[in-house]
Amino acid sequence: xxxxxxxxxxxxxxxxxxxxxxxxxxxxxxxxxxxxxxxxxxxxxxxxxxxxxxxxxxxxxxxxxxxxxxxxxxxxxxxxxxxxxxxxxxxxxxxxxxxxxxxxxxxxxxxxxxxxxxxxxxxxxxxxxxxxxxxxxxxxxxxxxxxxxxxxxxxxxxxxxxxxxxxxxxxxxxxxxxxxxxxxxxxxxxxxxxxxxxxxxxxxxxxxxxxxxxxxxxxxxxxxxxxxxxxxxxxxxxxxxxxxxxxxxxxxxxxxxxxxxxxxxxxxxxxxxxxxxxxxxxxxxxxxxxxxxxxxxxxxxxxxxxxxxxxxxxxxxxxxxxxxxxxxxxxxxxxxxxxxxxxxxxxxxxxxxxxxxxxxxx
Amino acid sequence: xxxxxxxxxxxxxxxxxxxxxxxxxxxxxxxxxxxxxxxxxxxxxxxxxxxxxxxxxxxxxxxxxxxxxxxxxxxxxxxxxxxxxxxxxxxxxxxxxxxxxxxxxxxxxxxxxxxxxxxxxxxxxxxxxxxxxxxxxxxxxxxxxxxxxxxxxxxxxxxxxxxxxxxxxxxxxxxxxxxxxxxxxxxxxxxxxxxxxxxxxxxxxxxxxxxxxxxxxxxxxxxxxxxxxxxxxxxxxxxxxxxxxxxxxxxxxxxxxxxxxxxxxxxxxxxxxxxxxxxxxxxxxxxxxxxxxxxxxxxxxxxxxxxxxxxxxxxxxxxxxxxxxxxxxxxxxxxxxxxxxxxxxxxxxxxxxxxxxxxxxxxxxxxxxxxxxxxxxxxxxxxxxxxxxxxxxxxxxxxxxxxxxxxxxxxxxxxxxxxxxxxxxxxxxxxxxxxxxxxxxxxxxxxxxxxxxxxxxxxxxxxxxxxxxxxxxxxxxxxxxxxxxxxxxxxxxxxxxxxxxxxxxxxxxxxxxxxxxxxxxxxxxxxxxxxxxxxxxxxxxxx
Numbered sequence: 091x092x093x094x095x096x097x098x099x100x101x102x103x104x105x106x107x108x109x110x111x112x113x114x115x116x117x118x119x120x121x122x123x124x125x126x127x128x129x130x131x132x133x134x135x136x137x138x139x140x141x142x143x144x145x146x147x148x149x150x151x152x153x154x155x156x157x158x159x160x161x162x163x164x165x166x167x168x169x170x171x172x173x174x175x176x177x178x179x180x181x182x183x184x185x186x187x188x189x190x191x192x193x194x195x196x197x198x199x200x201x202x203x204x205x206x207x208x209x210x211x212x213x214x215x216x217x218x219x220x221x222x223x224x225x226x227x228x229x230x231x232x233x234x235x236x237x238x239x240x241x242x243x244x245x246x247x248x249x250x251x252x253x254x255x256x257x258x259x260x261x262x263x264x265x266x267x268x269x270x271x272x273x274x275x276x277x278x279x280x281x282x283x284x285x286x287x288x289x290x291x292x293x294x295x296x297x298x299x300x301x302x303x304x305x306x307x308x309x310x311x312x313x314x315x316x317x318x319x320x321x322x323x324x325x326x327x328x329x330x331x332x333x334x335x336x337x338x339x340x341x342x343x344x345x346x347x348x349x350x351x352x353x354x355x356x357x358x359x360x361x362x363x364x365x366x367x368x369x370x371x372x373x374x375x376x377x378x379x380x381x382x383x384x385x386x387x388x389x390x391x392x393x394x395x396x397x398x399x400x401x402x403x404x405x406x407x408x409x410x411x412x413x414x415x416x417x418x419x420x421x422x423x424x425x426x427x428x429x430x431x432x433x434x435x436x437x438x439x440x441x442x443x444x445x446x447x448x449x450x451x452x
Numbered sequence: 453x454x455x456x457x458x459x460x461x462x463x464x465x466x467x468x469x470x471x472x473x474x475x476x477x478x479x480x481x482x483x484x485x486x487x488x489x490x491x492x493x494x495x496x497x498x499x500x501x502x503x504x505x506x507x508x509x510x511x512x513x514x515x516x517x518x519x520x521x522x523x524x525x526x527x528x529x530x531x532x533x534x535x536x537x538x539x540x541x542x543x544x545x546x547x548x549x550x551x552x553x554x555x556x557x558x559x560x561x562x563x564x565x566x567x568x569x570x571x572x573x574x575x576x577x578x579x580x581x582x583x584x585x586x587x588x589x590x591x592x593x594x595x596x597x598x599x600x601x602x603x604x605x606x607x608x609x610x611x612x613x614x615x616x617x618x619x620x621x622x623x624x625x626x627x628x629x630x631x632x633x634x635x636x637x638x639x640x641x642x643x644x645x646x647x648x649x650x651x652x653x654x655x656x657x658x659x660x661x662x663x664x665x666x667x668x669x670x671x672x673x674x675x676x677x678x679x680x681x682x683x684x685x686x687x688x689x690x691x692x693x694x695x696x697x698x699x700x701x702x703x704x705x706x707x708x709x710x711x712x713x714x715x716x717x718x719x720x721x722x723x724x725x726x727x728x729x730x731x732x733x734x735x736x737x738x739x740x741x742x743x744x745x746x747x748x749x750x751x752x753x754x755x756x757x758x759x760x761x762x763x764x765x766x767x768x769x770x771x772x773x774x775x776x777x778x779x780x781x782x783x784x785x786x787x788x789x790x791x792x793x794x795x796x797x798x799x800x801x802x803x804x805x806x807x808x809x810x811x812x813x814x815x816x817x818x819x820x821x822x823x824x825x826x827x828x829x830x831x832x833x834x835x836x837x838x839x840x841x842x843x844x845x846x847x848x849x850x851x852x853x854x855x856x857x858x859x860x861x862x863x864x865x866x867x868x869x870x871x872x873x874x875x876x877x878x879x880x881x882x883x884x885x886x887x888x889x890x891x892x893x894x895x896x897x898x899x900x901x902x903x904x905x906x907x908x909x910x911x912x913x914x915x916x917x918x919x920x921x922x923x924x925x926x927x928x929x930x931x932x933x934x935x936x937x938x939x940x941x942x943x944x945x946x947x948x949x950x951x952x953x954x955x956x957x958x959x960x961x962x963x964x965x966x967x968x969x970x971x972x973x974x975x976x977x978x979x980x981x982x983x984x985x986x987x988x989x990x991x992x993x994x995x
Contacts (some may be wrong), residue, residue, distance in 0.1 A: 150901050154824055177460055178900035191898035195916050204912070256903065420647035 099437040103128045103148060103292040104260050109158035110150070111144050118144040119155070120316045124440045126292055126309075133295045133303040135339070136313035141173035142296045143188075145313070146262050150185050151178035151295065155432060161169045163259045179208070184253035185262040188269065190245040192237045198248055205256040205306050227286060250282065254289065263295045267302065279305060312336050333451045337380045343423040344386070347452065349399070357448070362418040364397050368447035376452040385446035386424035388413060389439045390431045394438035404434055415440060461906040468822050469815045476874045477837050480849025481699075487689065487852050490695030494689070495697050498676070502697070505655055505672040508590060509701075512654035513647055515594030520601025521639075522744060541753040545928070546978065548935040549596040550659035550952060551971050554959065555754025556583040556592045557663055558761045558968070565758055589665045593654055595750040600653065601646035602977035608642035616849035648709040649839075652702040658938040662957065673698050674844050676937065681942060692852065693844040699885040702840040735840060747967050760967035761785060779970035790954045790968065794978055797865055798951040799933050802991025804979070805872040806929035810891055810922050812873065813880025815887075818914075820881075821888050822896070832881075839878040843977045847939035848869055863945045871939045876929055888914075927982050934978045951977065 105125040111118050119141040128133040134142035147153045149160055151167065154175065160168040167176040170450035184205070193201055202220045211219065224230045227247040232240075240248065246266065253261050266282075267275045283306055287294055288337065297303055301309050304324040310333075312319045312327065314334055320332045330338040337345055350359035356370030359377050387394060399422060408423070415422040415438060422440060432438060493504055527534055544552060559567045560583035564684060569581040625633065640848050658674040666675055673694045682690040763776050784791050811834075819825075820832045838846065852869055856860040861867050891914065899909040915922075937952045944953050951974040958967045 152897050152900070176899070177906070179903045179905055182900075183901055183904075185898065185901040187894040187898055189892050191892065191894035193895060193898075193913060193917075201573045204899065204904070206904075208899075208903035208908060251993070252898075252902065261902075 103163060104294060105159075105161050106134075106145065106149065107159040107161075108270055109148060109155055110161065110257055111141070111153050111155040113144075118316055119132040121147065122158075122313070122316075123319055124318065124321060126294055127352065128292050128306045129290045131286060131291075131293045131295055131306055133297060133307040133310045134313055135297060135300065135303040135310050136242075136319075137298055137339070139315075140313040141316040141348035142298075143264055146185075146264055146296045148428075150183055150258075150347060151176055166324065179414050183260050184256055184262065184264045186246075186249045186253050188265045190249045190269070191290055192245050192248050192252075194236075194238045196237055197233065197416055198206055198229065198235050198237055198240070199414070200234075201237055201248055202252045202255050204413050205252065208345070209256060214215070219255055220251075223251040227251045227281070228439070242270055243278065246270060247276055247313065250285070254285070255274075259292065261291050261293045263286075263293060265297055266295075267301070268297070275302075284366050293389070304340075312339060327410060330448060331380070331450055334378050334380075337378075337450050338396050342380045343383050345378050345380050345450075348372075356444070356449075360420065362419070362420050364417070366442065366447055367444040368449055369445050370449065372449055373451050377449050377450050379447055381442045381447045383412065383423045383425035384410075384424065385442050386413075386426075386439050387443075388424055388426065388432060390436070392439050393441065398414075399438055401432055401434055401436055401438040404432065413438070457837045462819075462823060463825075466819045466825050466828075466831075469812070470827065470834075471728065471817050471866060472812065472854065473816060473877070476877070478833055479853045480846055480874070481837065481841065482849075483852040484692055484695045484699055484845055484849040487849075488692040488694075489700075494693040495540045495673070495676075495744060496546075496955055501671050501673060501676050504670060505698075508593075508661065508670075508672050509651050511590045512593040512597065512657075513650040515590060516597040516650050517643065518652070519594055519598040519603050520603075523598065523602045523743060526742045528609065528739075529586040529941065531736055531739045531743070533740060536749070539749065540747045541602060541743060543747070544596050545599050546931050546935075547596075547754065547975070548659070549593065549657060549951070549974070550663065550935065550937050550939075550955065552754050552760060553592050553660040553663040554749065554967060554971065555757040556588065556966070558757040559583065559753055559757075560588065566752075566760065584668045586665075586668065586670050588668070589661055589670060592664060593657055593660045595746075596651055596660065597650055597657075598746070599663055600649055601643075601726065603637060604649070605642045606826065608639055629735065629902035644709055644712060645723050649703045652840060652842065653707050655698055655701060655936065656844060658844055658941065659956070662956070674842070677844055677848065678941060679954060688848075688852070692848050694844075695848045698842050698845050701842070706840045736815060758968050758971055760943065760968075761965055762966070768958065780965040781972070783966055784970045784973055785928060786968070788954075788966065790949055790957070791951075791973065793947075793971065794888070794949045794951045794954040797868075797948060798974070799977060799981060800867055800870055801977075802870055802930040802934040805876065805933040807881035808869070808873045808874045809929050810884070810926050813877060813882075814884040814918075814922065814993050816877075816881045817885035817888050819887060824894060835881045836878050838874050838876075841875075843871070843875050843936065843938040844942060846875060847942040850939075851942060856937050863948065865948045866946060867943050868940060868950065871943055872933045872936060875936070875939060876932065879929065879932075883925040884918065884919060887918040891917055923985075927985060930981060930985075931978050933976065967993045 092383060103126050106122050110120050111315050124132065125168040127367045129340070134145055136142045144153060145384055148155050148168070149162075155168060155170060158168070159166065159170070159391055162181055166172075166174055167181050168174060169326055193204070196204070202223055203216055206216045206219060221230065221233070222255045224233055227250050229244065229247050229251060232244070237245075237248065246269075249266070270278060272420075279302060285291070286306075295306060304327075307324055309323055310327050311323065314335055317330070320327065320336045322330075327336065327340055331342070334345055346360050348358040349361050351357065351372050352359070352365075354369045356372065358366055358372065360366065360379070368379055372452055385394075392398070397417065399415040399417035399420075401413060403412075403414045405414070405426070409426045411428045413424045413426070413432065414425060424440065527537055527541070531537070556636060557565070559565050559582040562568060562582045562584065565581070565583065568580050568582075572583070583592060655672070656674060658678065661672045661675050662678065674950055677691045677694045680687045680694070698904065734891065752933050762780050763778070815829060816835045820828045841849075850867060851862075854867055861870070895917065896909050896913055900906070901915045904912065935952050936950075940950050942958060944950060949957075951970070955967055955970050955974060958970055
């Protein structure tokens, strides 16, 4: 281990090592390993039931895992081998819950002050800390309001203020934006990102929304059926998903099965005989070729390297048009600026540059 | 119970609660079963009593179910005076079957009943209502028990998704058909639960058959048990054999209910209010009248009779002979030696029972709903066992156990507390678990992650949030425990006498007017404590 690596290992804020959690016969999380560096936002991304929330709750101490090890700031909080499982209150964390979990019998102030009182912070310091936290989320004037008289977005902000008030080493967030309407979700997403950067928070963020994950994360852990499918930066995942599942989940619209490949080159054959040149390499076993709608070039006339298809639909999306193509059994989705030379029901010719075509395991 | 390796307070609580519930429920249950088995087949020598008990149970269940179901449908939104009627129709729970039965005895005993004296004067001697009869026992029991099915069925109606009915109407069904094909089938689980509860309650009911049945020569299992123990020497084995019979019947009914409901799953709960169909809205006045008739028969008339009996020189409807007096009140308050002892015992027992049941019930529901051990289902079912055990049978088991166990419990109020706490435990568990279910677990988890220990989370988050439900449960438990007769009558001694037993005692000695006065004292004591508790709560709420 080089000096740099060992330094990183020490500075690691959260590390999860070979974690397995079962709920009765259901193995919710299997052999999950990842880590978050200080100041980093790591997102657990996946469809519902993939084990992302269970993993988060295990870090918080709200689950009883069967195997593995969890350390927070270098302190072991769970170790199945040694029978260690610290209760949540001894882990020095904060958490934002999906339901917000704002205590309805308290004021906004009391909600935020709760963790400070539990940690026996002196009264004077307590008031100023709570006020500072409320100011940070823009609720400075609402301290005395009963928690029941808050809008959804305000509750979300209180939950956030509550989690940063105790100056925790790590903040866990369980789909915090999923209960908000679309407009508010964008606002809160931006606010959270700004707050996180400003305070240098370490955060583990659970979501099923790929866009949220791409915008907020330093690193994304994609999970499926209780196991990790792929880990990477947003750019890595976006540009080079390993598997069809990750590609689908990150919103790649064109995923076509590959039936053959031309040896030596990165050219693949599609079921209807179309040959596509990709950036390679060709993975072992069954594969799919992927490209994004925006990468598809359309032309009303035959061009060298372009493939024939029929334009079956043109849909106005706002800034862009979506063009739906059909070539035999194969459907292809393209997007681009609106143009006048393409008519529904007429032949169209499409091509994708090789560097925009990537291959994934099926 | 498989427990997590770490010994957190939750784990300790789970073990402790399981232990307490097991110790409360199992020994008396096993004692009844074993002792009763050993006693041979004493009940078989009296097939008439067995038939009586079965007939009484079935007839009472049918009548009470009909009354309770009709009340629940009658009091759907739209009926005039719904708010007050909803409160009045559950009054029999507070009045108790014992006082209701006594009230009806004064109203409709064949020769001296208040109603009969009026009827005779108006129509002549052929017009007689006789409450001291088989029919009287069944109808009065049904009046007294009808609030139970009313509560269960109206709860089910409240949880009804109105869209289910609207969908029926939109798809072309007339209101009538919607009611028959959608409403009734969806009410089946609540109806079935009510029927089983009523069956168990009525075959275990002692006071009504004792007051109205014994004088008419109508004996059931509970009165048989009572008389076997009143004899000298008390015939405990024979009494226990009757207990086994009651227990077996109740257990069979409960199992049958579980088996019937397992095959179907009903999810109707969406949390919106029930909006009744047009046809139900049309018969508003008739529905109000129906509910008022029930209130009159089950509460107002017995109370009038009670007051009348307590305050007249002797029981008559003849205006010339009628003299009002406070003599009987003065007797029970100042002369009768048992009143103050019994009142003290009753209030203390009622308050303690309510506290113990609320706390234990809350602990059980928390372990079952929020805990982790795999024995949670077993704990849940164990805590529900007393529901299938008639109070008198349970008291028999307690007698058997604590006469043998070298603990200074037998003959004290402690044994009554054990009996009450166990008997009402299912009620405590059901109410608190309903409250906990409505509390999102994340509210507690948020407190834990914020650095609060388990205990602090309970104190600062869980308890304050479910406090209104717990207080309501406390009040109802207090009132119910204040009036418990069936097990108290077997377990009391001269030091541990309670008000309801004192009332029954006076009744057996034939002091009708004094009984009525003492009944009033009992009602007044409940009322006073409940008012004080509510007052204190209100003041604290304002502060």
